Amino acid sequence: MSQHNIDTLYREHHSWLHRWLRGRLGCEHSAADIAHDTYLKVMLSNSLPTDDQPRRYLTRIAKSLMIDLFRRRQIEAAYLETIRHLPEQEIPSEETQHIVVETLLEIDQMLQALPTHVRQAFLMRKLDGLSYKEIATKMNVSVSSVEKYVAKALAACYLHSLKASS
Template identity: 35%
Template sequence: MSYSPTESLDRLYRLHHGWLLQWIGRRTRDRECAAELAQDTFLRLLSKPADLSQLRQQRAYLSTIAHALMVSHWRRADLERSYLQALAAQEPTAQPSPEQRLAALQLLHAVAEKLEGLAPRPRQAFLLARLSGLGYAEIGCRLGVSERMVKKYMAQAMLHCLRLRTPELISA
């Protein structure tokens, strides 16, 4: 039986929302976070109109989407935690206003999102160089690699950024 996209999503939600909530909850150990991520999973389906009634592995499909959302959530949380730790190390007089904090966090999230397609090591090297102002030798020490490897990582990161600005380079 074929359903309309809305009926398919409604049916998928009724059949699997409880299971998905538990699945995410076991991984996050946070009910509120699990509820948000479960809702975001179904919202993601709303933005991708498809015939969900034809899915053979519905739970696998939902868990794949939810897993990607969890990883993104954890990355954002790590980024926020790092930013707040860096702020705590500053003098109280150098603390930004709440508006400046929010703007900085939004900018950090935007940068992190753009760098998601980059491998972890080049991403770390890029962030250490650009945000912390570290030199290649110091980055190499932190990452446990040679300065030459850091240069390679930075070249990969720069190419990634260039491709984001000029998508036609992606096919090159």
Template identity: 40%
Template sequence: MSGDELSVHQRTEALYSQHQPWLAGWLRHRMGGEDAAVDLAQDTFVRILTARDLPALAEPRAFLATIARRLLANHYRRNAIERAYLDALALVPEEYAPDPEQRKLVLEQLYAVDAALDALPAKVREAFLLAQLEGMKYEEIAARLGVTTRTVGNYMVRAVQACFFLQEGAR
């Protein structure tokens, strides 16, 4: 480990020892006492360690809460995706239902698509979702977003490219 990495590691360790109980409690309060709160607290510190950079912190709890909020939002979004998938599977006759391994693979792909769409600008993501999930035409999307139909077309190209590159990366 270089001197800088050691310093980040030591500072993260100090941050952990001073604030982990507070962060776990903060998350537990927001999650209704779920045990997942402890896991998300751990993930918060893992995120800091993997970033390999830890700025000087005037407000360490605000810093930790910001990271934890993002992880919490991801946690709830993943749960919503899983619930929606399982609800859809409940409508499939048992003989056509995927096996547990296939379910896991599909969920991983759904999470990856969600992350790819989440990385897009808000209007690009919204245009794509309105077209794909709501079946709206470009003209309707343009009116709703206050942009031109040409801009909607550009948004769609960006979103489709994000999904395509995701698929290409999986190969």
């Protein structure tokens, strides 16, 4: 990908993309951030859209980034709501809050990468405290399937922790 091509893509479509994002997000700053991140992803991917589809290509990337933004906002809001009920002396510092939110986002990404049935079984086991038999009944699968699902999720967690620590 040449610098000329990315410059041309930016000049020809940035204003349009920014307006499109502003209309969907209702926020000038978020639109600017997502537009910037869209072009950054294009540059990092080392591929450009075909000549007849640049806006479709940019829109697909921007939509993915908007989904990430909305997920982040949901996770941040849920965390802030949770700590809001703590006594003032137990509320973590802003730095710690940031670290916790980033960790929650990583966990969410890892869980979202799992097949739906694996994620559901894992969350029912770990968050709801259900037995394998209860999960099997709810999911209408065998207990051995639930055991395999939970084991697969635990393996994914372990692999993710290894990647994060290296």
